[in-house]
Amino acid sequence: MLLRVSRDADITAIQRAYRSLAKEFHPDRQKSAEEKVKSEEAFRLIATAYEILRDPEQRQEYEYMLDHPTEMYYHYYRYYKRRYSPKIDVRLVFLSTILVLSAIQYISQRTKHSQALTYLVRDPKYRTKAKEMAIAAKRFHIDKQKVGRRLTREEVKIHEEAVIRSIIAENFELRGDCGPPSIRNTLVVQLVVLPYHVVRFCWWALRWIVLFTILRRPYGPEEKEYLTRWWLGYNQTRWDSLDEESRAYYNRLELWRRENLKAYREAMEEEIRIRSAEDTNQKRYRRYVKRYGPPVAANLDDS
Template structure:
């Protein structure tokens, strides 16, 4: 008998009063339909009509008595709350479910707060704007980097002299140079700004800039990358299938593109970064046949040793080592002595 009493007492600790939980949801202890004087089968138009009639009648501005104004305010808020719940089809469906199944209180809490704290703006619109902003920033950054590189290259003597020579051959610089060629004869001297613009245009036309400063392209912005993502996946699968069939099954020799792919994979760089490497370093990589894993590991060890030697010969590195041997940075202690 005592065991049954303990069991009932234990279970009573987990029993939740349904009314106390539901009381804080929707219209509280009131029925939203009864508040608006409509039935559960009422149409949306009937609900709107009933709410407007009650709102006009019980608007706080309709009375000048202070006590009545407070009552009208409470009623007006209750009517507005009921109207907000019943005018939305999804919220009304959840409310009807609560009326029919009051014992499913956890489910009712979830649906109520899901509607209450759900974003008011369509997530698709937010994503569209966000992706568009990121894409615009990416393209602007590409454009800025590219023309920063062009402006710098025009100041490099090697490229500037080449650009000036091309401009003279095409007769674009007028007679600034003092030459009396047929192309320049009769042309007016151009301003410094015009000359700079011509040289920049020639540099842009004749130099192929690689890496992060290459010519801007919309295919490198987020919008296009997302749109073309399935196509890139298809190309990647096709490439791997071709690689496996050609080099693992048929045992063909690697071509230059395949060798560069392996080099980039071992060095953990992309194709653009590889192409940006100095010609001397690229030549060394090909001379060592770094696309072969064993050769790559040997080449990597050599590079690490070279780096250590350079560091050991560096005056700043030597000073740092002496500094660390002498105790490094001072330590703070809380010794009372």
């Protein structure tokens, strides 16, 4: 071996041998130019050998190469992969990706909330209510002493728009996807609290099986509301975005009962059928089919 140590030498022996050989073959210690050229190559090989043997992972690969000399190309692949591949910790990449996605989620929440507020500000119904509340609370009043001058008409308009927007944000609750942004809805927080949610779900499922499947106990108000939401295909966020009147209406229908759910769906299908029958475009389409027959798709192979 270049370092003149045995294969089972420890790191201390390797360091001692490297320091000894470095003193012997260092180019600055050579006298003639020819000896300097030879020592430079020898010193480079010694330094490379030391770098490999002091790293446990590289040393293991080197010993594997000694034991399996026929796998030459595989050794080259591992060497160049280690030498030229970017030295980036996968954990840092994973963490950075999660943080970036969480930031995008939070920005998206803020954008949706801002767009929903803008829609309510432009809606005549909410705008009128907000103006009435602002006048009653004297929110439109501008203290000239604080401003120090008389505002222009454009500045007054901007101030009134800001007041209306703030009143709507304070008094009209936005729910669901358009609700106020929260870091609790981001990926990084969801991953942190994931074990808690898993344990909570397992406990909930076990309780449901024991109480309502094995013991056959009647459903409580929470269980009835959950089944109603489940059969309607609403997740918790969408269900919470409904107003109290709509949720109370669905609960009164007792859709957690399968027979009531079936009747409700049939009623909805009938209502959709009636609306479709009264739609002018559908009527025009039916007259066309009655006169000319159903439309035939063109055969693209003939073109």
